[in-house]
Amino acid sequence: MTLRLRTTTVLKGAVPALVAATFAIPAVAQDAIRVISHRQPALEYYTQKMVEALPEGRVTTELMPIDKELELASITMSSESDAIDVLYLNDTSFKRFAANGWLEPLDDLWEEYKDEYELDDFPQSVIDAVSYDGHIYSMPILTNTELFFYRKDLLEEAGIEPPETMDEYMQAAAEMDTARRAGTIMSLKPVDAALNEAHWYMNSIGDGWFDDEWRPIFNNEAGVEAITTMKEMSEYAPRGFTSHANDESTINLQQGLATMGLQWFTRAAAMDNPDQSRVVGQIDWVAPPGGGARVANDGFAISRFSSADKEEMFKMLAEAASKESMREGAKLAMPPRLSILEDQDLAQEYRWYPAARNALESGTPFPAMPDFLDVGEIVTRHILRAVTGEAEVKAALDQAAQETEELLADRGYYDDQ
Structure with a gap:
């Protein structure tokens, strides 16, 4: 809580x-x-x-x-x-x-x-x-900053280049997904981890979070496409991804239980720690496909x-x-x-x-507003409803946008209130 x-x-x-x-x-x-x-x-x-x-x-x-x-x-x-x-x-x-x-x-x-x-x-x-x-x-x-971690040995063996676009990422995750190893990590534990992951999709596929007047735009056509893509990508994520944050995703990579995915720079050294990792020397990094990951x-x-x-x-x-x-x-x-x-x-x-x-x-930092974490509580709750199939993507994002605008209006963000 x-x-x-x-x-x-x-x-x-x-x-x-x-x-x-x-x-x-x-x-x-x-x-x-x-x-x-x-x-x-x-x-x-x-x-x-x-x-x-x-x-x-x-x-x-x-x-x-x-x-x-x-x-x-x-x-x-x-x-x-x-x-x-x-x-x-x-x-x-x-x-x-x-x-x-x-x-x-x-x-x-x-x-x-x-x-x-x-x-x-x-x-x-x-x-x-x-x-x-x-x-x-x-x-x-x-x-x-967030990096894209990937198993270079597995991708090379499969003849797959490190992805540069979100479409290439989806294709690689689908091809590398097996019963033994997830195609990608996905960290959707509310609030911070889920907000980080959503931020990447909202910037690489969507138009970002807000317009110049702090009105939500994450529920527009591009935003719906972004979260729809996240929902499709979740098919290749480990079980329990909605409760995974950085620690769980780091362990999945270290233990060879996932092939690739978004993770913080600060977790890179742990991949080569022989006391913790089974994949020493097998992980490599590129900038996140499509750009827009958090800095x-x-x-x-x-x-x-x-x-x-x-x-x-x-x-x-x-x-x-x-x-x-x-x-x-x-x-x-x-x-x-x-x-x-x-x-x-x-x-x-x-x-x-x-x-x-x-x-x-x-990369792209979070929006420069003091209340963005409170917005994140709203947005991640509804994004998870969309990703897990509890609600249609458009309906979930519309509800998130409505609640966000009500919150920001109450806190004096809009001159016309």
Whole structure:
């Protein structure tokens, strides 16, 4: 269950009990800096760097699936509780938290420590991505993009070239689908995973999500074609794909249970990890067919309600995001520092980097609205109805568009309301 922001505000008195009951949070030292984050390999690395930046016991980290982290953060911070000090936010959740006034502005600290931590090494596009309403609110930690993973040994054996279009992808998935191995992964667990997958189809086949006035267009003819294609593609996905997110799809690829599909850059290194993967050296990558897959700049922000030393926390984040730290972490995530992105040795050391650079050029970020995750709750629910056959595609998208427009009208997006 994901709670809506407007309902969490009535839970202020119940927040500690609810959070403890829902997440079974361990007790931590009263003066410890509490960091919460989504769990994935790159974030495990960077949160450990935060732990190492301060003396032992000063930092505690809790990693969990993204939907649980955002639910916990929303409940806690809407109550203005100081129970969270630092939190991971992706590009879309960041805008919502900043718009709600829940994050500490970092401008003064950024200026003070700009030279010491070489913060000018972040390109302006990245600074813009972690800024809202003219203020910096987050330390950029990784640039992430979705890649197309595929079994190069199997495709070569079948005489199939890596797909460049969605039609070629469909044909390859159909041909490679067997009783033993799915033709493609598909991650349709609500909300984040399903929204990522739908975003690709909506941009590569459809016309995107909104027009220039934030009116939904995802239910137009092109949008219906996009979700119809997704429905057809699901025939070649593993069982249970509607409950699969990044972890499940990564395992399906690692264990040889699926041939290809869309997955994050941050999961590429895991394909060649002999302790986890049965397909070491057999996976390759290209930019997602048709383009339009998600690109994100993610980071860690400081809660405005934290009672911990904010300067100390900023320095902890800057240390974790240092040039040395990011060079080491480049195998797990694309570092948003110019000096590292321009390092030609990366392409030789990490063989998925050329595909990642191409994916960045063809990718598309989520719409720049603070409420897009709330829109995602609506849209993914109806997309799943369409994909699973519970409703006709056009009817499901029309219903999603109507509910989306009602939500955005209620939140003041339209001048004529």
